[in-house]
Amino acid sequence: MLDFYTLFAIDQSAPASEIKSAYHKFLLKVHPDKNLDKPQTEQEYRAVNLAQQAYSTLRNPSLRKTYDLWLREQRLREERELISEEFELEKDETSLETECRCGAIFEIEESELANVLDYALFECSNCSLCFKVSTSQRHG
Numbered sequence: 001m002l003d004f005y006t007l008f009a010i011d012q013s014a015p016a017s018e019i020k021s022a023y024h025k026f027l028l029k030v031h032p033d034k035n036l037d038k039p040q041t042e043q044e045y046r047a048v049n050l051a052q053q054a055y056s057t058l059r060n061p062s063l064r065k066t067y068d069l070w071l072r073e074q075r076l077r078e079e080r081e082l083i084s085e086e087f088e089l090e091k092d093e094t095s096l097e098t099e100c101r102c103g104a105i106f107e108i109e110e111s112e113l114a115n116v117l118d119y120a121l122f123e124c125s126n127c128s129l130c131f132k133v134s135t136s137q138r139h140g
Helices: 004-008 016-030 042-058 061-080
Strands: 083-088 096-099 105-108 119-123 130-134
Touching (some): 004 016, 004 042, 042 061, 061 119, 083 096, 105 130
Antiparallel strands (some): 119 130
16 A cells, blocks of 8 residues: 555654655655656656645644554554455545445445545445446546
8 A cells, every 4th residue: 555655665653854864865756847858647747746745644643643543543454464355446436335245234434535546445434345446547
């Protein structure tokens, strides 16, 4: 699973100064203003947007703490590997509602998708199963 720390190639315990430096280094590689000799691809455009989202989250202590808790939860869910179904949200989709094997209604709102870079696991509220939701095609 791609996360903000992996995007910048830094450790989760990195101080603010290292995050800022990694952000600027990342932008030098992909930002169109720094690479005038080649046309910008859609992937590079998405990378700039993701970098801005990651930096605004990681530089704010409160948002970073919330993100770190969310990331920890994602890693724990990933270790369990109890995936019921996999979904890929299209670019214009902002939420998901479906029925779990246990009969409960599984719902993900747009606000819950904000930290997802490529995919995330969301637990059913009624059982131990998770749903894998891919959003890799939505950024940009």
